[in-house]
Amino acid sequence: MxxxxxxxxxxxxxxxxxxxxxxxxxxxxxxxxxxxxxxxxxxxxxxxxxxxxxxxxxxxxxxxxxxxxxxxxxxxxxxxxxxxxxxxxxxxxxxxxxxxxxVADGGVETAAGRASQEERQSVDEDDECEECLEEFPCWECVRTGARALPE
Known part of the structure; x- marks a missing residue:
C-alpha cells in the first residue's frame, strides 16, 4: 500500500x-x-x-x-x-x-483585522446549531447575530 x-x-x-x-x-x-x-x-x-x-x-x-x-x-x-x-x-x-x-458592532477585531459579516453570521436562521438549546441560544449564535435571546 x-x-x-x-x-x-x-x-x-x-x-x-x-x-x-x-x-x-x-x-x-x-x-x-x-x-x-x-x-x-x-x-x-x-x-x-x-x-x-x-x-x-x-x-x-x-x-x-x-x-x-x-x-x-x-x-x-x-x-x-x-x-x-x-x-x-x-x-x-x-x-x-x-x-x-x-468592537462596537458586536464583531471581534483581531490582529488580522475586523471579522467579516460572513464570519459573524456563520450560522443562518435555518441552520441548526448543536450548541443551542431549543429554548435558549448558545453564546456564539447570540454574539454573531444568528440567534436572539428570548424575551
Whole structure:
C-alpha cells in the first residue's frame, strides 16, 4: 500500500518560542506582581512590585499574536524581549484577550483585522446549531447575530 503525502496542518507555536529573552528576564516575568489591562493599543502592564507602581506602567503592543514592543526603557536599551513582553506572552488568557477585542458592532477585531459579516453570521436562521438549546441560544449564535435571546 502506498502512502500519500497529505499536507499537515502546521502546529501552533507558543509565543515564547518566537521571542528572544534571557533567563533573568523569564524569572522576573514570572514572579513580579504585574497587573494587566487590555486597552485598544495592546496591554497596559503595571508592575505592582514597585513602591510606586503608577511610575512603572508600560504599554505592550501585540502584532500577529506576539508581544512586539514595550514602552519601557529596557525594551529599547537591551537586545531581546523585556520582562513586560514576556509577562504578557506567558499568560495565555491575557494574550488571547489582547488579540480578540470586541468592537462596537458586536464583531471581534483581531490582529488580522475586523471579522467579516460572513464570519459573524456563520450560522443562518435555518441552520441548526448543536450548541443551542431549543429554548435558549448558545453564546456564539447570540454574539454573531444568528440567534436572539428570548424575551
Amino acid at each position: 502506498s502512502k500519500t503525502n497529505l499536507p499537515q496542518a502546521a502546529e501552533p507555536t507558543h509565543p515564547l518560542s518566537r521571542l528572544a529573552f534571557t533567563k533573568r528576564v523569564a524569572k522576573r516575568a514570572q514572579y513580579e506582581a504585574f497587573e494587566f489591562t487590555i486597552v485598544p493599543e495592546g496591554v497596559r502592564v503595571r508592575n505592582g512590585s514597585h513602591a510606586n507602581p503608577e511610575e512603572h506602567e508600560y504599554l505592550v503592543t501585540i502584532d500577529e499574536g506576539l508581544p512586539q514592543t514595550c514602552t519601557c526603557p529596557a525594551d529599547a536599551r537591551f537586545d531581546g524581549a523585556c520582562k513586560h513582553r514576556v509577562g504578557v506572552a506567558i499568560r495565555a488568557p491575557i494574550l488571547d484577550a489582547a488579540n480578540r477585542q470586541v
